[in-house]
Amino acid sequence: MASYCYGIDVGGTTIKCGLFKTDGTLVEKWEIPTRTENKGEAILPDIAKSILDKNEEKRIFKDEISGIGVGVPGPVNAHGDVEFAVNLFWGYKDLSQELEEMTGIPAKAGNDANVAALGEAWKGAAEGAQSVIMVTLGTGVGGGIIINGEILTGKHGAGGEIGHACVEHDETERCNCGNKGCLEQYAAATGIVRLANRALEASEADSVLRKETVTAKAVLDAYKEGDALACQVMETFGDKLGRALASFACVVDPETIVIGGGVSKAGQPLIDCIQKYYEKYAFPVCRKTPIILATLGNDAGIYGAARMVLAK
């Protein structure tokens, strides 16, 4: 009977590792550097060594471990193969099999945004919810959809890629994905800066944003202080994101919507701004679906990765 599992969250500079009990108790967490040189060939051996060392240190035998879950910054298909991961310099990789061969422990891979959503649904803001839409507002907009307590991976590993839903047919600038009008262009940290710069150019109105470098944090701080131009920017943000979430709720009808990522550090005023527009556009029976802040922060990935290797 397995008592432990590992949750690993591979980022571009750091690999976060967690040793968990199978009931979700975090026993210990630690980090190792992500060595991306030589096409990231050291990354999986480094993870394997770190886990095997931890087993020795904690006097844990392999048959006490249900598995190793790994979140990866790139598309992972339904079989757990990594299609590519630009930030790790990886091409196609059968991660589960490779890591299993190195450790002798069953392994499973998932996309990092999807895995973070599973973490929040397991032990975070949406603890116990069987269906969740999670949006991660960072440099880009990531997302993860949980249905029946499991990640919705999708045919091409693009399940939950909600940052690239088109929300504005009149957009003239291109998103990194090549399309125009993606949610990410309005709701990511970079999107907020873009909207603010547009607003600053379009008017002569006074604003604290004219006195400093425009960052997402500066816009959000100015918004909380009632700066008129920042408020205008955040109303546009709320309208686009709230409307998109209302559309997604027509598809999924989740129990809970969770907002995470760096932008979510703005807290409840951000949620209020999103919720106002969500309720405006939502299908009536979904109008009261809770929209809440993520609670696990940077640990969501290790929690969700660990959850992946536990039986339902």
Added chain:
Amino acid sequence: MASYCYGIDVGGTTIKCGLFKTDGTLVEKWEIPTRTENKGEAILPDIAKSILDKNEEKRIFKDEISGIGVGVPGPVNAHGDVEFAVNLFWGYKDLSQELEEMTGIPAKAGNDANVAALGEAWKGAAEGAQSVIMVTLGTGVGGGIIINGEILTGKHGAGGEIGHACVEHDETERCNCGNKGCLEQYAAATGIVRLANRALEASEADSVLRKETVTAKAVLDAYKEGDALACQVMETFGDKLGRALASFACVVDPETIVIGGGVSKAGQPLIDCIQKYYEKYAFPVCRKTPIILATLGNDAGIYGAARMVLAK
């Protein structure tokens, strides 16, 4: 070992019934009238009697039947309870339990649009697909989402209610649901008529549509004949529906998208019109997701209902 199952599709005027083998072979189908008087109190007893009579006729014992699946025109929650069904004059109804008590056979209810999607995923256009988005373009726009071969019901039974995703923030007219800019206002048969009437009022251009009553069929026929005004209407239709489907594909990343309902009788030209805009707006890896016509027609409901009561 069960060899048979029943699939029942309850409509506002007719109840469609199907006796299936568990491998999906349709043994026989028939219809009975929907008696909606006295708050539809005769509907379930009529279904029960029809099934018990069929058992006698076919010499089938109850333990040879895996269950009775029932599609209902209204929201059905995850427990299989019907919240209400306006066209049947039903309020809340524990359909599964009531029908089980009347027949001695396990029963399960689902929303009719969701059930039709399951039918198409089981034995129709998307046969064998594990994940499907189905859109039913009729008087309204219905939808059903299949994930891992099962209906995505949602917290409030609103999973797949994609007709009420907001696709146009500048709309001034209200949808039946009370919101503005719902997909249904552009892509349903009524939506196509609305767009055509708008276009006719907005210009003096010649069109065959000025010479007859404007129906969705008339617009689609004129479109196929190259009538400029009808083409303009259908480009708007394709833009709204294709963009909405591209957004939904960012959430679900399905294997296949199926288009059904009365409007889909327009055939491949309709698909081409939708696909053109879908590809324009789709996230790159989802761009080639097949968009295909439903094949089961009015039988999709009995197939999907039957599938609901079979083990995965």
